Amino acid sequence: MSNSLSEIPLVHVQNVSKHFGEGETRVDALRDVSLEVHPGEVVALLGPSGSGKTTLLNVIGCITEPSSGWVSLDGEVVYDGHWLRSDLRKLRLEKIGFIFQFHNLLPFLNSTDNVAVVLSLAGFDKDESKRRAIELLEYLEVGHRKDAMPANLSGGEAQRVAIARALANRPRIILADEPTAALDSERAGIVMDLLRKVAVEQEAAILAVTHDEKIFDRFDRIFHLRDGRLDDQNT
Amino acid sequence: MxxxxxxxxxxxxxxxxxxxxxxxxxxxxxxxxxxxxxxxxxxLTLVRTPVVDVWVVESGTRGPFAESSRIPGDTREAIARLQGVSAAGSVTYQSVETRHGNEKLRLYVVGYEPGRPGGPDQITTGRPIGRSHYEMVADKRTGLSLGSRIELGRDTFTVVGMTDDQVSSGGDPVIYITLKDSQQLQFELAPPAARREIARGSGPGDTDTINAVIARVSPNVSPESVAEAARRWKHLAAMSQGEQELILTQSVVExxxxxxxxxxxxxxxxxxxxxxxxxxxxxxxxxxxxxxxxxxxxxxxxxxxxxxxxxxxxxxxxxxxxxxxxxxxxxxxxxxxxxxxxxxxxxxxxxxxxxxxxxxxxxxxxxxxxxxxxxxx
Structure with missing residues (x-):
């Protein structure tokens, strides 16, 4: 194995299975799934409804515990038959940024504070949190809306603020759940350009669950999930 | 944040x-x-207002607030002569209903002897009762004012002084009148009833009855010793101020x-x-x-x-x-x-x-x- 940073996967999932229930009610959501995502990569996770996309995203996001397998994030093995860390929320705070379909901004915080809240949770002081939040909003070209409440933002603006929040604590893994589903083609393209910019400039790995055909050509690789298995024909 | x-x-x-x-x-x-x-x-207001140490009431009762109590009017002289008593006064208590203008007025009437314990402790406006008849000191909650005239029984009374926050345990505002007036109000029979009593040969009835005698004791004298002395008269019961307050809080408003x-x-x-x-x-x-x-x-x-x-x-x-x-x-x-x-x-x-x-x-x-x-x- 090379020592080059780009060759160490930021997301490394090996033989991960996840089932819910037992006996007749047992549902195998993931079966022996293995994948790697490297720094600078933007990859998509595709599959029909119920194929296990969200379960895989939850496993990588340390939200759902796998039934078996091995998971490493940013070079740290976090699951090997059981969680190896008890502070999974802290792990998420340190290593993972989340982007949601409907942005999930906190409705009672303005754009700046929605970004700053992550930094505040990470222990940054108030001024530093605010300064970095505004920097990020400007980086994502939504700085002019820094004082706006989520209810007053357009879909594209809200999603850019959500991306800023996902990037706030400089995570190297970004997990996105249908990040462009609520956007038109033009805005979906802008969001994908931004994710690409983040992946390249911050050497981050971006894994997005999507059904949005209009952005398929924006991904480096596409993983197809079917009945909890990754297809051999991943593109 | x-x-x-x-x-x-x-x-x-x-x-x-x-x-x-x-x-x-x-x-x-x-x-x-x-x-x-x-x-x-x-x-407790009514009990505390006279600032006394001993209450003497009818034997076998816990009067005058918790139960009815009637004792002879001359009991006060007997109590005043007990060793250690510095002042004693006769008092009557009764509820009356009258009218003031078009308003119905429920009042709690305290009869006392001016110059002796039993009267209002503080008059906010006006003056204390100065005449032996038909003057009253009223609490402001009566809605009356200085100079107001109201009828009690068969007589008309004039308000000469006002008090503050003087009400009975039932919430009725208190008025103070002289003992003589209150005895007439409480015990004097209406003319037809008096005529009937005379016809029966028993006279119009004695009005020299009071509800209680209240007494202050000298410093260094135990109220209990005075109460004990009063209890030697078999027709009287006596209790300390503390006991009277206890009766009110644990019995009347319990x-x-x-x-x-x-x-x-x-x-x-x-x-x-x-x-x-x-x-x-x-x-x-x-x-x-x-x-x-x-x-x-x-x-x-x-x-x-x-x-x-x-x-x-x-x-x-x-x-x-x-x-x-x-x-x-x-x-x-x-x-x-x-x-x-x-x-x-x-x-x-x-x-x-x-x-x-x-x-x-x-x-x-x-x-x-x-x-x-x-x-x-």
């Missing part, structure tokens, strides 16, 4: 409206406590006290349930935000803090509004409402405790939220 404060500020109108609703409830709780205090205060105490307890339970439901609903409204917070790494203490701080803010603001409201309108209550700082502090502490306990339901719900629900899977 204080998330609780930001959330409150975002939904300020709704939060304040909720606090206002809660404040009405807590205001009622506070007023119930105030009414109870007022009840006890009212009951049922009302229990009733109000029970009602106050029920209101506190209702408040707790309402606070719990409000907090639960507020948490339900924020489940997606809580899931998002958990997903982005917020620790449980941040989530618990969000709910607990809002619960405490709601309780504090609700209690504050309620206290201000009741303080502002307490004087318009038909009965005295006594708000004591220690009662307010005790209720505030109870409200804080209720808020903390009530928020447990919301906290439990919040802690059970799966962060995966933020993703939608």
């Amino acid at each position: 204080n998330l609780a404060y930001r959330d409150i500020r975002h939904n300020l109108g709704r939060f304040l409206l909720t606090c206002f609703g809660l404040s009405l409830l807590l205001g009622v709780v506070l007023s119930m406590i105030g009414i109870y205090r007022g009840l006890v205060e009212d009951a 049922r009302a006290r229990k009733q109000i105490g029970l009602f106050t307890g029920l209101l506190l339970i209702v408040s707790a349930v309402i606070i719990a439901l409000i907090l639960y609903t507020m948490t339900m409204d924020k489940l997606r935000e809580i899931a998002t917070l958990k997903l982005i790494g917020a620790p449980d203490r941040t989530i618990v803090g969000l709910i607990l701080q809002q619960a405490l803010a709601m309780g504090t603001i609700g209690f504050g509004f309620g206290a201000i409201l009741i303080t502002s309108i307490k004087d318009y209550f038909p009965r005295r409402v006594v708000l004591q700082p220690e009662d307010g502090l005790a209720l505030a502490a109870a409200v804080i405790l209720v808020c903390v306990l009530s928020s447990a339901l919301g906290v439990r719900l919040a802690l059970k939220v799966d962060p995966a629900t933020a993703i939608g899977g």
Whole structure:
């Protein structure tokens, strides 16, 4: 194995299975799934409804515990038959940024504070949190809306603020759940350009669950999930 | 970053409206406590006003407030001669109903001997009774003013002085008249009844009857020793000031006290349930935000803090509004409402405790939220 940073996967999932229930009610959501995502990569996770996309995203996001397998994030093995860390929320705070379909901004915080809240949770002081939040909003070209409440933002603006929040604590893994589903083609393209910019400039790995055909050509690789298995024909 | 404060500020109108609703409830709780205090205060006012040490009443009774008591008018001279008694006075107590203008007026009439114990302790306006007949000192709660004239029995009385906060245990305002006038009012028969008594050969009836003799004792003399001496007359019973107060608080207003105490307890339970439901609903409204917070790494203490701080803010603001409201309108209550700082502090502490306990339901719900629900899977 090379020592080059780009060759160490930021997301490394090996033989991960996840089932819910037992006996007749047992549902195998993931079966022996293995994948790697490297720094600078933007990859998509595709599959029909119920194929296990969200379960895989939850496993990588340390939200759902796998039934078996091995998971490493940013070079740290976090699951090997059981969680190896008890502070999974802290792990998420340190290593993972989340982007949601409907942005999930906190409705009672303005754009700046929605970004700053992550930094505040990470222990940054108030001024530093605010300064970095505004920097990020400007980086994502939504700085002019820094004082706006989520209810007053357009879909594209809200999603850019959500991306800023996902990037706030400089995570190297970004997990996105249908990040462009609520956007038109033009805005979906802008969001994908931004994710690409983040992946390249911050050497981050971006894994997005999507059904949005209009952005398929924006991904480096596409993983197809079917009945909890990754297809051999991943593109 | 204080998330609780930001959330409150975002939904300020709704939060304040909720606090206002809660404040009405807590205001009622506070007023119930105030009414109870007022009840006890009212009951004790009449007993404390004469500033005496010994009460002498009819044998076998706990008069003159808890039970009816009639003793001969000359008892006062006998009590005054007891060793250690520095002053003694005859008193009568009775409730009457009369009219003032078009208003019906219920009054509690105290008859006393001017210059002896039994009269009003403080006259706020006007003067004490100076004539032996048909003058009265009235409490301002009667609605009368200086110079007002009202009919009591077959006589018309003029208000010459006013007192403040002098009411009976039943809440009726007190008026003071001379003993002679009160005896006529209480014991003199109406002319047809008097004529019948004369026809029976028993005379028009003796009006020299009183309800009690009250006595002050000299310094260094035990009231109990004076009471003991008075009890040697078999037709008399005697009790100390403390015993008389105990009778009033534990007997006369006991049922009302229990009733109000029970009602106050029920209101506190209702408040707790309402606070719990409000907090639960507020948490339900924020489940997606809580899931998002958990997903982005917020620790449980941040989530618990969000709910607990809002619960405490709601309780504090609700209690504050309620206290201000009741303080502002307490004087318009038909009965005295006594708000004591220690009662307010005790209720505030109870409200804080209720808020903390009530928020447990919301906290439990919040802690059970799966962060995966933020993703939608």
